[in-house]
Amino acid sequence: MSDTAIDRSRLTVSDEVAIQILGMNKWYGAFHVLRDINLTINKGERIVVCGPSGSGKSTLIRCINRLEEHQSGKIIVDGIELTNDLKHIDQVRSEVGMVFQHFNLFPHLTILENCTLAPIWVRKVPRKEAVETAMYYLEKVKIPEQANKYPGQLSGGQQQRVAIARSLCMRPNIMLFDEPTSALDPEMIKEVLDTMIQLAEEGMTMICVTHEMGFARQVANRVIFMDQGQVVEQNEPEAFFNNPRSDRTKLFLSQILGH
């Protein structure tokens, strides 16, 4: 949980739609993981997705950059519909950044090379410019001095901040966070959350699967609660935490906030 002060008035949401999900369904084999998901996310929104494990929240955000394929319904990201068309998929992926629970940095490359790889090979940015961008974002996540080390030499919190910087180097419009702090020691969670708060203040559209309810209260403009592959409840954080409406939500909140 982070205690960094945040000025909510600086967080603005635009009227433009960033992501639209219409009647989306997904199955793993015969198992119906996502059921009739309808969601519209505007530019600048900070969405926190929570719910018990196995509720499909990770699968949902992984569908947004097509790490998982949906079988029916529509997903439109930045005006591009995700279909089997590889060109569209690559286009969406280069505009949507993703941060994973286990960082997934490339261990054979230095921190700097991790950050410059995609800009150089996907965006065709000249190497020098890519390095400058990478150093800019590494400074932003406060670890420029580690640029020439390898991921294996960094702590978990540092690795996750590098992973965020790596995504930002592609200058994405949308950032997806898949339980970014779940694999971290308590001492390191704060440094990652601070980085994410900073991003939110700069107006990044963020969708974050997390159990950090303090972060949700502070940063999110909408909290989505999922259970059994469905959106059970969504609301502004204050209302969500103070007056949960469904029984399932009440039970979930009592269990995670109870201790």
Place this chain on the structure above:
Amino acid sequence: MSGTHAHSAAFVRDAMLPQEPPPATSVGALGWLRQNLFSSWLNAILTVLSLALIGYVLAAILPWIFQSSWSAGSLAECRDQIKAAYGSEASGACWAVIRERWLQLIFGFYPSELYWRPILGFALALAGMAPVLFTGLPRKMLYLSLAAPFVVPWLLWGGTVWLPVSVALGFVLGYAAQRIVAPLAGGLLGAVVAGLLPVLWWFLLAGPFATLLHQIGPLGIEPVSSRNFGGFMLSITIGLTAIALSLPIGVLLALGRQSDLFILRAICVGFIELIRGVPLITLLFVASLLLNYFMPPGTNFDIILRVIIMVTLFASAYMAEVIRGGLAALPKGQYEAADALGLDYWKAQRLVVMPQALKISIPGIVSTFIGVFKDTTLVSIIGLLDPVGFSNSIRADVNWNGIVWELYGFIALMFFVFCFSMSRYSMYLERKLRTEHR
């Protein structure tokens, strides 16, 4: 438990302990001896017994190696010399046979006035390999690596200079086809055309094209027939080619085996399982005997080329499985991270997946390389004069009839030098590529 008292659980440390040196018995030469040789009574006894055994074996072998004869014309002469020098009971090695025949063990029946060609060729091959093996060398040397595959065979077999040029043209053709077709008709079709066109060129047109050029501008060196190839030159020619080709083919097969395209996957699995399920010696017999039945009458498909193809296919199948092991060891998150960054399949493979999978597979890859190199001795069974095949013909000589250990010892030593260098190189590479906890 210093500083705590039995009667109270509360404890506060008021001074942190400074770092102290380890005890003298656990560091330095003494520590090493203790840890590695005399860590317990049982280990101490085993150490002494092992040393005694090693001493006993050396005491038997060393005199044989050094009570030897280096200049004699026959085995009988050797024995007389040793008896005269070390007493009638002495037995020693007859190294004279190596001294007399070492050039043949290395070059086979290659014309001796042309020895400079294989020597130059292998020097060039080494120079071409160096920048690939050691990334610290100047990158300009990579031009040598590109030229070597065409120049070295030409130096070895001789003939018109236009043949390697014509073969190289096949690659240019494939590259051009890929550049032209891929943007027009998609990557997959581009890859297929780029793969097929050079093969058609090599089989149908490259030969006549080279002959035509030779008639226009005759330029070449004296040709040497494959029948004259032999010794380590033959082993290295077959081994090096198979090693160099099996890695890229193995990578493609391993990727094909993991592909989402069903037909491609089935072909790759079928190929790998078929080749792995057949002994190399069978493949070599197919190369030497059966293949000619399938060729149009009158075609002269060089025997060494046929053997190289078979050994390469054999090595590639094993290589594919070794690399598949490396691919399987890679966490799924690596693929996902590459995908999420927008890297397409080939870029993800080249920049993220393969560097890691190959690194994991280094021990297996090098084992396969070593195996392939040693397996080249099997060609002696289909009548090629590799070192083992050649040693048989030396022993058939009246003068050297009955000589065994010296020849095989020399051949074994040569193979050991090559294989041990490969093994050392792989360890160097593993150390260099280790990025954790540096």
